[in-house]
Amino acid sequence: NAGVTQTPKFRILKIGQSMTLQCAQDMNHNYMYWYRQDPGMGLKLIYYSVGAGITDKGEVPNGYNVSRSTTEDFPLRLELAAPSQTSVYFCASSYSGTQNTIYFGEGSWLTVV
Amino acid sequence: GQQLNQNPQSMFIQEGEDVSMNCTSSSIFNTWLWYKQDPGEGPVLLIALYKAGELTSNGRLTAQFGITRKDSFLNISASIPSDVGIYFCAGQLRETSGSRLTFGEGTQLTVNP
Numbered sequence: 001n002a003g004v005t006q007t008p009k010f011r012i013l014k015i016g017q018s019m020t021l022q023c024a025q026d027m028n029h030n031y032m033y034w035y036r037q038d039p040g041m042g043l044k045l046i047y048y049s050v051g052a053g054i055t056d057k058g059e060v061p062n063g064y065n066v067s068r069s070t071t072e073d074f075p076l077r078l079e080l081a082a083p084s085q086t087s088v089y090f091c092a093s094s095y096s097g098t099q100n101t102i103y104f105g106e107g108s109w110l111t112v113v
Numbered sequence: 114g115q116q117l118n119q120n121p122q123s124m125f126i127q128e129g130e131d132v133s134m135n136c137t138s139s140s141i142f143n144t145w146l147w148y149k150q151d152p153g154e155g156p157v158l159l160i161a162l163y164k165a166g167e168l169t170s171n172g173r174l175t176a177q178f179g180i181t182r183k184d185s186f187l188n189i190s191a192s193i194p195s196d197v198g199i200y201f202c203a204g205q206l207r208e209t210s211g212s213r214l215t216f217g218e219g220t221q222l223t224v225n226p
Contacts, residue, residue, distance in 0.1 A: 042203075048213060101158050105155055107155050
């Protein structure tokens, strides 16, 4: 029972570098989400997807890109890392948006120096 | 955008005491969710509420969906040390284009044995 799997767990980036956070779910969920959580704060939605080939911006999309080529995978890309992107990133998935549980991955800790 | 105010921000209680926390919103949600987050992990769903006025229990936890659809409450009875963690409320608005959660900023609960 893998659920939602995120990699890497921890990463340190230099300013201006790029990287991709990987997310995969094996529950055949059609909805997937990326959130970021800053210290002492709740989760902010970055991007979400309602199905393969469809992505939409959340509250804080600037500086990020996503793709959804398959139902299982929803990678998050940082093109030019900035210190403001230091955060904990959570991937999540769910069935359709109505009356269902959103399952979260264990998080990816990213530090930009 | 939608905002959630979660109170209190932190609580320090003795084992055995009851706990109450709440969330209020500037706008209506049609689902309220309560999550718990342990250190280094992703949020885990505790209780989901789907109807205004609904009162739902999960063991020692009880949550209510406010009549106005703009608030929700979580109560924990007879607290134990493993209740320590951050509790988040989340409002969900089901839309035709997807389903997104808006999170409160969390209530940090500390239980002294």
